[in-house]
Amino acid sequence: MTGTEAALIWREMRALMLEKHDTRRAVADATGMSFLRAKLLTKLLAGDRTVTELAEILASDAPYVSLNVRELEKRELVIRTEDPTDRRRRIIGLTESGRLLAEKARAIADAPPPEFTTVSAEDLAHLRRILQLP
Numbered sequence: 575m576t577g578t579e580a581a582l583i584w585r586e587m588r589a590l591m592l593e594k595h596d597t598r599r600a601v602a603d604a605t606g607m608s609f610l611r612a613k614l615l616t617k618l619l620a621g622d623r624t625v626t627e628l629a630e631i632l633a634s635d636a637p638y639v640s641l642n643v644r645e646l647e648k649r650e651l652v653i654r655t656e657d658p659t660d661r662r663r664r665i666i667g668l669t670e671s672g673r674l675l676a677e678k679a680r681a682i683a684d685a686p687p688p689e690f691t692t693v694s695a696e697d698l699a700h701l702r703r704i705l706q707l708p
Contacts, residue, residue, distance in 0.1 A: 590687060590689060591687075594687065594689075595687035595688075595689075597682060597683045597685070598683075600682050600683075601613075601679045601682050601683055604678060604679070604682055605675055605678065605679050607646075607649075608642075610632070610634075610642060611642050611645065611646060612675070612676070612679040613632065613679075614628060614632060614639070614642055614643070614646065615646065615651060615652070615668065615672055615675055615676035615679060616676045616679050616680045616683070617631050617632065618652065618666065618667065618668045618672070618676065619668070619673065619676050619677070619680065622655075622665045622666060622667040623665070623666055624657070624663055624664065624665060624666065625639050625640045625643060625664070625666065628643070628666065643666055646672065650669055650671060650672075651668070651669055651671060651672030651675060652666050652667065652668055652669060652672050653666075653667055653668075653669055654666055655667065
């Protein structure tokens with residue numbers, strides 16, 4: 575495959591993910607918040623984190639993540655607790671309503687685009703193998 579062919583395929587994949595099947599907008603609409611805040615909630619489904627850890631996971635800076643955590647805290651979707659091993663740090667965790675909203679956001683984001691229903695099981699297996707790049 576040439577670089578040009580790879581670029582065309584990549585463009586088509588991006589268009590499918592970001593234009594034709596924009597889950598970011600669907601998640602934002604369904605949750606009533608920005609996609610970043612919804613994504614922050616979904617990252618907490620794996621367990622409590624510090625703001626610094628969340629910033630790394632989200633490829634963002636800690637002050638911006640902290641601002642978003644404060645807004646989620648106002649909506650009672652997350653709670654900050656003192657780190658038992660370091661009183662200077664705060665641990666961010668989901669409230670029950672935050673967990674429910676995070677699960678809703680994840681379900682929307684994880685739903686495959688309709689175009690995938692016409693792809694054979696064999697082709698999907700090949701695609702999965704291809705996407706597991708090092």
